[in-house]
Amino acid sequence: MSDASVLLARVAGGDRAALQSLYKLQSVRLFGIAMAVLRDRDAAADAVHDGFINISRRAGLYDPERGPAEAWIGAVIRHAALDIARRRGREIPTDDATLGDTPVEPAQLDSISAGEDGTRLRACLEALPEKNRQGILLAFVHGLSHPQIAARLELPIGTVKSWIRRGLLSLRECLT
Template sequence: MSDAALLLARIARDDRAALQALYKLQSVRLFGVAMAVLRDRDAAADAVHDGFVKIARRAAQFDPERGAAEAWLGSVIRHAALDIARRRGREIPTDDATLGDTPVEADQLDSLAAGEDGARLRDCLARLAEKNRQGIVLAFVHGLSHPQIAAKLDLPLGTVKAWIRRGLMSLKECLA
């Protein structure tokens, strides 16, 4: 059983030290998951906070027989981020530019991903070498850190960083 799964079992028994340890262990990766959805640091931080409140309340619902703790945690944070994105879509925009950006409806986000820009991105990703694409997807879609990707792929950290850097440079050229 992973460290995260063991900590979730302790959190289910109201162990606050375990919640703090889980936050230290997973918060960077989970922030990446929220950033992938929201693309806004403050909103992503809110999603991580909201997610950890849910994790504290629902830790007993985690079943290690159904999947990895890390995947369950990612799902909780992703749903918290999607909730924030949906709430933003319900905000009423004003003409006052000092109040921030005009919100994007949640279903508009889906149509954007399915639209021309999403198709261009998918096309550019498909043109990348498998190693570059895999690193980018693990980092930006799954929210894994470079060390986590290196461990998952059983590769040196420098190799993973180079693959991701080269892949991002190729994506930038392709999308330009």
């Protein structure tokens, strides 16, 4: 059982000190996840804050049988960042790599997912055709909507939706 799993179990029991320890252990990684989605330091900090409020309230919902605690916590933060992005409206992506607008390669997912499930996910992503992998990463790592992906790739939205759907079906098949 990882440190995060132990701390998450203690948080579920109402242990505030465990929540502080979990924050100290995971905040840098989680801030990186929020930054990948929002590309704004203040908004990313808000997402981490909102996410930790959700973690403190929902820690009892974490099921270690479904995956590592780090992945569950990362998903909570990612959803908090996506909620903020939806509320404020996303800016149009640029081609400036310094702003984090370049697609994330599967090898970079190490910082987001760990363990056996993460290894399997990366292997399955690498097995996908480039177009499917790129669409999935833009949607699920960068948090872009289908219209934003279509604009970035200069493709019809229907094509983007089809690529992502086929890629997700292939991922599901590979992961089962």
